[in-house]
Amino acid sequence: MPRPLIGVTLDAEKPGGYSKFPWYALRQNYLDAIDAAGGLAVALPHEPDRVGDYLERINALVVTGGAFDVDPxxxxxGPAHATVVTKDRRTAFEFAVTRGALDRNKPVLGICGGQQLLHVVLGGTLIQHIPDAVAAALAHEQPNPRDEPGHIVTVARGTQLHGIVGADELAVNSAHHQAAADAPDGVVVNATAPDGVIEGIEAPRYRFCIGVQWHPEFLISEGDARLFRAFLGAAAAP
Known part of the structure; x- marks a missing residue:
């Protein structure tokens, strides 16, 4: 059988660094993890008018992270926290393509900032800056390398995520200053950090709709690999 086609959202950078002109960016291990799990990845430029065309062709969607925030x-x-940085065209595109994928019941995996975007699409709100909102918060922007664990998360029993990873706890990496703030109707919190910060969500009314606050594409645990395999399994299903 042909590999399912997985749309992957890109980051966007202003001129400077890699190029004197605007450029897209995507860390290689997102694509490596999709390939290893059995998918064929394709990057999605930020073209809101092409959302319908993309969704006709892809079987599933990965919404990636980045060093920016969803506009509140x-x-x-309310007013944006002083730390908030937005990328308006990227968010407009990701919001539209994520909502469109869910409307078509195509599998969606949100990663880090992509989990936050997914949460907002599902009707949720965000903590704009964890250190100002959570007492005794962990270092969610971990000081050690991203290919190492930063803390653990507790995975809620009875959730789809728990069934996938087969564990009550996972060691995860952490690179975020925002997080989901609530659990709106239809959204289940499937993972939390020791300080109570929401680390994962899912929406059971869809065949696969999961967001995780960490970066499973680094594959630092067997649970990360299982998550990608389950996502690809859903993408390959008729």
Whole structure:
């Protein structure tokens, strides 16, 4: 059988560094993890008018992370915290393609900032800056390398995520200053950090709709690999 086609969202950078002109960016291990799990990855440029065309062709969607934030206007979050950085065209595209994928019941995996975007699409709100909102918060922007664990998460029994990873705890990496703030109707919190910060969500009404706050594409645990395999299994299903 042909490999399922997995759309992967890109980051966007202003001129400078790699090029004197605007450029897209995507860490290689997102694509490596999809390939290893049995998928054929394709990058999705930020073209809101092409969302329908992309969704006709892809079997599933990965919403990636990045060093930016969802504009609080998307979730009624009030004034932006001083630390908030937005990328408006990227967010407009990701919001539209994620909502479109869910409307078509195509599998969606949100990673880090992609989990936050997915949470907002599902009707949730965000903590704009964890250190200002959570007492005794962990270092969610871990000081050690991203291919090492930063803390553990507790995986809620009875959730789809728990069934996939087969463990009550996972060691995860951590690179975020925002997080899901609530559990709106239809959204289940499937993982939490020791300080209570939401680390994973899922929406059981869809065949596969999971967001995790860590970066499973680094494959630092067997649970990460199982998550990608389950996502690809859903993408390959008729």
């Amino acid at each position: 206007a998307y979730y009624g979050g």
